[in-house]
Amino acid sequence: MRSWNRRDVLALAGALSLPALTGCLGAGGNGVTPGLLVSNLSRDTDPTVSADDLRAQVRANTAFALDLHQSQVDADDTGNLFLSPISVSLAMAMVWAGARGETETQIAETLHYLGDQSDLHTTFNRLDLALEPPEDAEDDAFRLDLVNALWGQESYPFSDDYLDTLAVNYGAGLRTLDFATAPENARETINEWVAEQTEDRIEDLLAEGTIDDGTRLVATNAVYFKAKWAHTFSAGTTTDGAFTAIDGSEADVPLMRQTAPFPYADVDGTQVVELPYVGEDVSMVVVLPPEGEFASFERSLDADGLHGLFDALELSSGTVVLPRFTFGSKVGLNQTLADLGMPDAFDHNRADFSGMVEDGTQQDLAITDVAHQGFVAVDEEGTEAAAATGVVGGVTSMPLEEFEFVADRPFLFAIRHRETDSVLFLGRIVDAATAQ
Structure with missing residues (x-):
């Protein structure tokens, strides 16, 4: 997805990583410069989606948002909570693009995705474009950035069809890193990208050990929002x-x-x-x-x-x-998403992400970790918030x-x-x- 550079009071970032799945290029602080795999196709900036279909998916996204919210409340009903469901939905959609069979069905039902693969990604593309701020938005008063990136194991046989889906609907190429021999450097590079996209509000999205030599893909979604109230409090x-x-x-x-x-x-x-x-x-x-x-x-x-x-x-x-108020939330979503209806995606014996690879074979891919982190600050002037989603997968009135x-x-x-x-x-x- 492209970056929206116009609004200023809230920050969100999401990262999804599959030890065989998935940017901004350039060397990170650790000196690692990602490579790049790109589709020959460009972003569709005028996707055809009816108003009714868009409205239906937005309502479905809200249903997932409340499912996600309630699952965390069930785990701890005494604490404050702040999540970005749209970050989770977008990060998972990029992984769902490579899911097949029962794995594909379970993810769609859990995330409340409507339509088939083609329909869903086109609708999310239209929604993303609709969220873009107007040209005359003032940067110092309102900013809303939304960016997607995918990070893959170099030399891994990612499918051209999968890369096409990411390029056309999410504006994302696939940045390549060496997870196999330098997983910690790769993790630091991804975390630095997330921090940059969220004005350093999310600094360590992927915890140490999240990326290992079996990682093949990390999908990241970052949203940053910062805005002043239309009517400030004195x-x-x-x-x-x-x-x-x-x-x-x-x-x-x-x-x-x-x-x-x-x-x-x-x-x-x-x-x-x-x-x-x-x-x-x-x-x-x-x-x-x-x-x-x-x-x-x-x-x-x-x-x-x-x-x-x-x-x-x-x-x-x-x-x-x-x-x-000012507070943050950090939650692991593996068990939550499995309990909501997509257990196969986390099981190496049952997960099917064969749509990501060129020869269509299973490659033993499964999601190994889904992490979400949020931050929000509300005061007299406005709101600042940050959130990140990380999905990691790999071989084995x-x-x-x-x-x-x-x-x-x-x-x-x-x-x-x-x-x-x-x-x-x-x-x-x-x-x-x-x-x-």
Whole structure:
């Protein structure tokens, strides 16, 4: 994918690596200069996708986002959480391009991919292009970068068809490294690329030992977003106030406050407010369930429900009180994705990624690691966030005229692209005191 160089308040990076699967070229800090395998085909910058098909895949992406979110909550329901589901979806899509048979089916069902291989990649290409900021976006007020890269074992027989799919739909060539004899140098090169794409917010996406001499491919997806609020909060109005955590404990945290017109809705007692960023193409939607009902609401929320909240928003005048927060999340997704429905991809005896190699043979490829890392900072000026996904594989309601929205108890938040309704980031704050 190409880099979007226009917006400034959030950072995301994703990396996917398969010890036989998968950039920006140039030597890294360790002096390693990747080679490059490229298709003869260029990026399709005007893919044909109907509005209905795009809307359906966006809704499906949201379903996966909530599956992913809930799986992490099930593992730990007491902590704050911040993920970028779109990063996971994109990184896995580049791997799915080489999956076949039952592996292909399981990944598609788990990630909620619609259509066949051709349809899905074309739709993701259209979505990526739709997310691109307008030409007149101001770099100092809003920046949104989205970049894909694939890293492969040099001299490995990657299929021309696979390289064509990556080039046409993701704008990605395949950078070659020597995983077989210098895996640690290769890992450092990929991590340096990710750090560069995310303004150093994600510095060690792939942990030591993630890459070994069996690695054949690493697929990386990086997103960086940084933006100012369209209506900034005045620092002078921020005061300490009590936040009641999900366990019932109270702690004083900095609470930002402002009164202004905002898109707002009250749906069966659940308050929703939208805080647009400069340019108003992207916003943060904050969802505050009724007191005492956060856990049950979060558990029952599905894609239709979340998009229904988006649709219910209407401009109203009111007061918003929101805590400042800064925190990060780091999770391993191997077991999560297997439990959600794609176990074969992690099993060397059953995984089928034969679509990646020239002769179409199995090559004993399987995903060995999927890691995701996120960071978010929200203050009076705006939002900064970073996230990264790494996949490693290898051989063996009615609007109110006035409202008061006080987020002094657990809430959900989503950063979404307003035109497409794509959820770029999804998080929960259940203990604001630990997010300071």
